[in-house]
Amino acid sequence: MSEEDITRGHELYLRHLLLLEQAAPESLKAVIEREVSKRGKSLAYILAERKDTFNKYHNAEFRQLFKGEEAITDIDLWDTVVLCTIVQVLFDSHLATVEREAIKIIKDQRNNLDSYAHSASINYKTFEEKWDPLNSALLELITGIHDEKRKFECTRMIHSFKSEHIRVSLDLIKRIKQTNDVKVHLQMVIQDKVAPKIHGDMDETCDKDEKDDHKNPVFTESLRDMLVYVGDPAILTCKLNVPENAVTWRHDYKLVEQTETLKFLTDRCAHWLAISCAELSDTGEYSCCCGRSSTKSFLQVLEKRLKIVKDLHVATIEPDVRENMDIVLICKVNLHTSTVVWRQNGDEIISCNRRLSSVNVLEHRLTIKKAQFEDEGDYTVHFGSVSSCAKLVIKGTSMLA
Structure with missing residues (x-):
């Protein structure tokens, strides 16, 4: 196996893996937390009430959820299939029809992911056919998240795993092909920091060779042109050479203000403008300014095509x-x-x-x-x-x- 053997299919498999095993769980956890908070009971108590149902109809999940008589409620230990099953068993009758459909889409696609694990590859047509319903499902669940920071993180993951650069190395593909276990694949991908914008990057720090001169900040990463469809998230990203500097955002030269669906976020040198649900009116030129430095790009929002x-x-x-x-x-x-x-x-x-x-x-x-x-x-x-x-x-x- 050589570098030429790393194909677009391997990259699409990793993107699909991350969408289903890292982005989807965040949305599902938010649904569980929302429904538990409505009931005035602990998650452990609610699980215990349906213990027999899990044991009889969902034995694989039962073994992960119960240890003797005690329910295991560390939600971060549960994978996508377990999370989907918990929502369906405990809260299905309380969910909106679109939420039930969304969870079914996520669970079906996650179960189907195992069939691609041996090759660690998905062809482009299959990926696109899966992406449209999966994207709609994830965005549908996100609408119910009241924690704005968590909603942004979920939106950023979806955007990053679908559209932003990820690193696919020969060594990673070789290691992935040694096992058909999707969970192990995910651990390898996160460990290798495949998606730098989400997993972090040891080299992605503010430029220490530059003087920490807050009077003369410089953009080391510029905004990029972007095309999205109505209802999709849009995240504009740029980076300065110095941390914690205030920036201003403009849309077609007009100052942008935060709303329920548009947020500004900053993490040291990185700055984001995040639109959770793009509209046609969001189309235009966006600029980010800091002192005398600025960067700009064009966001195109189109009506989504029915397929x-x-x-x-x-x-x-x-x-x-x-x-x-x-x-x-x-x-x-x-x-x-x-x-x-x-x-x-x-x-x-x-x-x-x-x-x-x-x-x-x-x-x-x-x-x-x-x-x-x-x-x-x-x-x-x-x-x-x-x-x-x-x-x-x-x-x-x-x-x-």
């Missing part, structure tokens, strides 16, 4: 689709939308008692009750310019087109 996550298909328990059966056609997208048109053989379907369209979060359904032979044909669901098709055959099996 088909799961193609239109006929969902039946039985392998054959027969007359008088209730049939459901399902298509899943990456964004919430009410702009939906269903068609059969090119003709628009109007919802009625027998043919009913519905939506559950991101999943769009057409239910056909007591299907008749005239219900056969080519079905299409349109979301504006995006569409997906399937063929329904009543005489035997259902085939996808």
Whole structure:
């Protein structure tokens, strides 16, 4: 194995690993803490109340959560799967539908991550298909975090692991490929400080060769142009050669003030402007100024493009689709939308008692009750310019087109 063997796929695997095993747990911990605080009981007490449920249906998690009769409540010891299971068992009925869907997406993707561990590689198409629903899920859970510092840390992780530079070395990939254990992979990645902006960097200190002259600060790391979509976080980062200097931020030459969704943060030499949920109006030129020094960049916010996550298909328990059966056609997208048109053989379907369209979060359904032979044909669901098709055959099996 040589340096040339380190591929884009290895980098994407590490990004996906960090999103699921470092960013996701922070969001899930916040949900648990929020729900526990509503009940006036300790987490240990709530876990003990459902001990039998964990033992019977979630034995792997049970062994991590209980030692004899005592519940282990060190939340920082729990991985993503355990955290998801705890939320589902203890608080599922108290969560909003979008939160339940978000947790299911995170858990499913984390379980699926094991299938990529042996190669430590994910192709670009797969990564992008997973990223849209995972990003939406993480951002949905973050909205419920009341601690602004924690919300920023979660947002910064998501942005950094997806978009910022990470270091992938030959030595790290060799060590990762020696085991298929995802938890061990995470430990290696953090130990190697793969994401310098999150894990820190022994070389990432203020320039000690520069005089600590607060009257003449210099930006050693400039702002960078960025493109995000509506609803995504946007974090602008720059760095001075001296610590603790006050800076001012401007948007299209106007002084920027902090709001509920826009925060300034400083850590020694590093300065951030963090927008938790970007809007079209956030587009423009941003500058950070300190004394006579300044740095600027352009933030472009675009409307997010709707994508088909799961193609239109006929969902039946039985392998054959027969007359008088209730049939459901399902298509899943990456964004919430009410702009939906269903068609059969090119003709628009109007919802009625027998043919009913519905939506559950991101999943769009057409239910056909007591299907008749005239219900056969080519079905299409349109979301504006995006569409997906399937063929329904009543005489035997259902085939996808």
